[in-house]
Amino acid sequence: MAGRDKPDLPAHRSLFRTILAPTVWAVHFLFVYGFSAVWCAKDWGAAGTLSWSITAATLLALALIVGLAVAMWRQWDYMDDNDYIHDLSTDEHRREFLGHAGFMLACLSFVAVVFSTMPAWFAGTCL
Amino acid sequence: MTDLGEGSPRLDSRRRDLEKDQAHVARGTYPPTEESLTRPIDPEEAEAQADRLRAVWDDPPGWRYWSAVNNSEVGVWYSMTAFGFMLIAGALALVMRLQLAVPDNELISADRFNQFFTMHGSAMMFLFAVPMFEAVSILLLPAFLGARDMPFPRLSAYGFWAFLIGGVFVMGSLLFDAAPSSGWFMYPPLSTLDEGLGTDIWLLGLSFIEVASIAAAVELIVGTIKCRPPGMRINLMPLYAWYVLVVGAMILFAFPPLIAGDFLLELQRSLDWPFFDPARGGDPLLWQHLFWIFGHPEVYIVFLPSIAVAAMIVPAAAQRPMVGYNWIVLSAVGTGFLSFGLWVHHMFTTGLPSISLGFFSAASEAVVIPTGIQLFAFVATLLAGRVKMILPMLWIAGALAIFTVGGLTGVMVALAPFDWQAHDTYFIVAHLHYTLFGGMVFPLIGGIYFFYPFIRKRTLSERLGRISFWLTFTGFNIAFLPMHLTGLRGMPRRVYTYPGDVGWDTLNMISTVGAFVVAAGILVFAWDLVRPKGAPMSTRNPWNAGSLMWSHDIPDQFWGVRSIPYVTSRNPLWDQPGIVARMDQGGYYLPDAREGLRETIVTSAIDARPQLVARVTGPAWCTIWAAVFTGGAFIFPTFSWYLPALLSGIAAVACIVWWLWTSTALIPERPMKDVGLGLSLPTYVSGPSAPGWWGVFITMLGDMVAFASLIFGMFFYWTARPDFPPPQAEHAAGGWVVASALLYTASWAATRAARPVQRRGRVPLAQVLLTAGALTATAGAAALVLSVSGLDPTSHVYPAMLYAVAVWTAAHTVAGVVMQLYCLAGTVWGKVLPEYDAPVWNTVLFWHFMLVTALGSAAAIGLLPRLL
Numbered sequence: 004m005a006g007r008d009k010p011d012l013p014a015h016r017s018l019f020r021t022i023l024a025p026t027v028w029a030v031h032f033l034f035v036y037g038f039s040a041v042w043c044a045k046d047w048g049a050a051g052t053l054s055w056s057i058t059a060a061t062l063l064a065l066a067l068i069v070g071l072a073v074a075m076w077r078q079w080d081y082m083d084d085n086d087y088i089h090d091l092s093t094d095e096h097r098r099e100f101l102g103h104a105g106f107m108l109a110c111l112s113f114v115a116v117v118f119s120t121m122p123a124w125f126a127g128t129c130l
Numbered sequence: 131m132t133d134l135g136e137g138s139p140r141l142d143s144r145r146r147d148l149e150k151d152q153a154h155v156a157r158g159t160y161p162p163t164e165e166s167l168t169r170p171i172d173p174e175e176a177e178a179q180a181d182r183l184r185a186v187w188d189d190p191p192g193w194r195y196w197s198a199v200n201n202s203e204v205g206v207w208y209s210m211t212a213f214g215f216m217l218i219a220g221a222l223a224l225v226m227r228l229q230l231a232v233p234d235n236e237l238i239s240a241d242r243f244n245q246f247f248t249m250h251g252s253a254m255m256f257l258f259a260v261p262m263f264e265a266v267s268i269l270l271l272p273a274f275l276g277a278r279d280m281p282f283p284r285l286s287a288y289g290f291w292a293f294l295i296g297g298v299f300v301m302g303s304l305l306f307d308a309a310p311s312s313g314w315f316m317y318p319p320l321s322t323l324d325e326g327l328g329t330d331i332w333l334l335g336l337s338f339i340e341v342a343s344i345a346a347a348v349e350l351i352v353g354t355i356k357c358r359p360p361g362m363r364i365n366l367m368p369l370y371a372w373y374v375l376v377v378g379a380m381i382l383f384a385f386p387p388l389i390a391g392d393f394l395l396e397l398q399r400s401l402d403w404p405f406f407d408p409a410r411g412g413d414p415l416l417w418q419h420l421f422w423i424f425g426h427p428e429v430y431i432v433f434l435p436s437i438a439v440a441a442m443i444v445p446a447a448a449q450r451p452m453v454g455y456n457w458i459v460l461s462a463v464g465t466g467f468l469s470f471g472l473w474v475h476h477m478f479t480t481g482l483p484s485i486s487l488g489f490f491s492a493a494s495e496a497v498v499i500p501t502g503i504q505l506f507a508f509v510a511t512l513l514a515g516r517v518k519m520i521l522p523m524l525w526i527a528g529a530l531a532i533f534t535v536g537g538l539t540g541v542m543v544a545l546a547p548f549d550w551q552a553h554d555t556y557f558i559v560a561h562l563h564y565t566l567f568g569g570m571v572f573p574l575i576g577g578i579y580f581f582y583p584f585i586r587k588r589t590l591s592e593r594l595g596r597i598s599f600w601l602t603f604t605g606f607n608i609a610f611l612p613m614h615l616t617g618l619r620g621m622p623r624r625v626y627t628y629p630g631d632v633g634w635d636t637l638n639m640i641s642t643v644g645a646f647v648v649a650a651g652i653l654v655f656a657w658d659l660v661r662p663k664g665a666p667m668s669t670r671n672p673w674n675a676g677s678l679m680w681s682h683d684i685p686d687q688f689w690g691v692r693s694i695p696y697v698t699s700r701n702p703l704w705d706q707p708g709i710v711a712r713m714d715q716g717g718y719y720l721p722d723a724r725e726g727l728r729e730t731i732v733t734s735a736i737d738a739r740p741q742l743v744a745r746v747t748g749p750a751w752c753t754i755w756a757a758v759f760t761g762g763a764f765i766f767p768t769f770s771w772y773l774p775a776l777l778s779g780i781a782a783v784a785c786i787v788w789w790l791w792t793s794t795a796l797i798p799e800r801p802m803k804d805v806g807l808g809l810s811l812p813t814y815v816s817g818p819s820a821p822g823w824w825g826v827f828i829t830m831l832g833d834m835v836a837f838a839s840l841i842f843g844m845f846f847y848w849t850a851r852p853d854f855p856p857p858q859a860e861h862a863a864g865g866w867v868v869a870s871a872l873l874y875t876a877s878w879a880a881t882r883a884a885r886p887v888q889r890r891g892r893v894p895l896a897q898v899l900l901t902a903g904a905l906t907a908t909a910g911a912a913a914l915v916l917s918v919s920g921l922d923p924t925s926h927v928y929p930a931m932l933y934a935v936a937v938w939t940a941a942h943t944v945a946g947v948v949m950q951l952y953c954l955a956g957t958v959w960g961k962v963l964p965e966y967d968a969p970v971w972n973t974v975l976f977w978h979f980m981l982v983t984a985l986g987s988a989a990a991i992g993l994l995p996r997l998l
Binding site: 089104111 | 147161361362363364365366451455456457459460463464467468470471482483484485486487488489490491492493495496499500697698699700735736737845849850
């Protein structure tokens, strides 16, 4: 089925869906920062446990981001027409543009979440 | 005319989900047919239409010129004012450089030096960088979007007058030797103990300007998503508009924490509520958090608009579309997000746990990825095109070089161990000036050279521009490159003098010389800007650029565009041959102003489908009065004149209500209007199709962020202090808290219920509901205040925090009740009819947020402390 005949759903018109992956990054970031701040302030236990808790949160966030990336990749639908420039005023181009941008944002968010987990392993101390 | 009603073959292309709440929806043909776009136009009729448009959009004559609200006027006033403040702040820097030129200098006193560096930083940030972005965007955005004006012209004017009053007030304090002197980030306890008025001037004056900034941000966001021309879907937006959208959203999330911080700090200064006093359970670090949650994104709020300017210049210089449009959108949005994860890197030396420092260090390094992507996209575009080294491009090239140096030192100071060495030295001063000159000043001046032909219909001097560039560029590097070394040799920032022979003398002298070379460069530019320039240009598109802006009229016309085009490309002037001629002939939408009203087309947020002919507001004095009285409400408390402040606040509200009542959401003479090309649009919509609804939504989003910052404060004290809440502390009265939560919920429910009731025409019942809503809301606020009234806010930070949350919520209730009463009055005096009910929609939307605030405060005051 050619791209222009594919169904165009309200979700495909959602800018919020496109920025969901960085929002996952933001929530993850706030969580790891807040959680370790409280952990350190309230002396909740060994730093090793903290590192593992953060890693668990990271795995959850990464799973969500991968899920979003897949959804956005489908919306981009690159394999269909190898289209990576979306400069026409059509439903298809808008849909693929939002998918493409969302997919790349998911990739960036993936890297950023990995970045904000690394301190748990390389600087995982409350001192 | 093809009707798109029931049974029409093109029914699929409708957007039922966007129209379900509308009394009237678009009818006719959309998108326009090829036939309608090429149909010949009667020149006589076109001339009559043009005359009517001209009459409607013209500026008022004589001294009434100052009541104008056209984006083209307000934008120019705004940017010239911001530029003036920049020159003053720059002059302060020159005096500081003179003072530091030689060791043990006595040119100015230590206190004056403190005032100067404080005002230099504050003015450059709050009176130049952010307002300049907003000013330039107000000026340019409608042209990029082929719109007649911004959606709320009077709001832009209000923002400008507020900015002018606040800026003059804050800057004027320098003349009375009373300027703020605790540094532009106002750290307590220095700022809380400071005895003069300086800190209060800073807190109240700048809060006032921040409110104006948020108003402009709301305007710009709504302008970008609702005022695009038909056909300009989100994937076709000019990159400038993308950046405006991202930066507007960032302002919405960055400024409110600072406003919350200002609120707390001013409460401590005027009422002695000990938020930052450790002896009574407070903590100065909370201010640092709130300030830098604002302060770091602020750097990107300053930087991204300049990149946006570069993103318009680079394709024009390369004469080809931008390479990697998607990548730039990715990097703009990505930078917008990641820049919020950096704030603690200004606090690396405050003794936070190293794991916390690690998160912020990592995020600081991560933000390099999107920032780098956009620079590489520019380089790729230049490589792929045939570059004409036009003058604006020279400034952009200089900007890229300088910004890259600032970025590289940024990577260094983002590493906590390096930062511990460099913190508060001249190395930081050098780093931040490299990022801000490269990320703001150079692109801005380049942008002014690029856009000046659009703004003033004349060109700036090529020769003066090159002289100015080379003076500024070399002077900048002479001034700031040695500062890296001065800093590494241990010179701290913000010292008014230093001893000789510790290895800083020569470096400081070189920096001072460089500073004056920069000043010479900026003055050459300033002269070029204001000098008389003779006849207007003969060509409309001097850079042969592709954006809609360059369809502008010479000589200038105030209508924005003669007719609003149907756009099918990212670079319409390159890809849609004949579009400018057709626009000029009035061959697109809305070529006429038959009713004598200022109108523009409002389209849907994503696909830019026409939804509404918006009647926008015209020249007015009430906006200036509103700004004056709002200014009074902020400025009088500086001198502890609380009664005049209160009266001024009431007068401001009265002006705003008058302004809204007399000029917004007016009942149209006909529900539909033919806008040309076979399309008719409603003249009035309510709810999510209406720009006003979006304005409320976006404002309240920012308001929620401020509220969340207050609640963050409570959690912060809980983690940072062992005695929050103190053992055996008296809590808020539980019964009153529960009563308040119930009353607020009742008020919300009544308001929400009033909307469909009113729409169905049962007006008396709606009036009862609105009255009940206003009464229960007032009672709810009273109950909330009563719940904490037994506590002493000066005794400890815990009761002070409960008070602050209660005061915040009660103040918002005033706004909520005013809105309910506005709707009530509207139903009584025919301003709100069942079919025309936009104010009710906006009030209900406000009350959704109000309910969250009220229940959040009830939980924070009554429930949370008992659980912690």
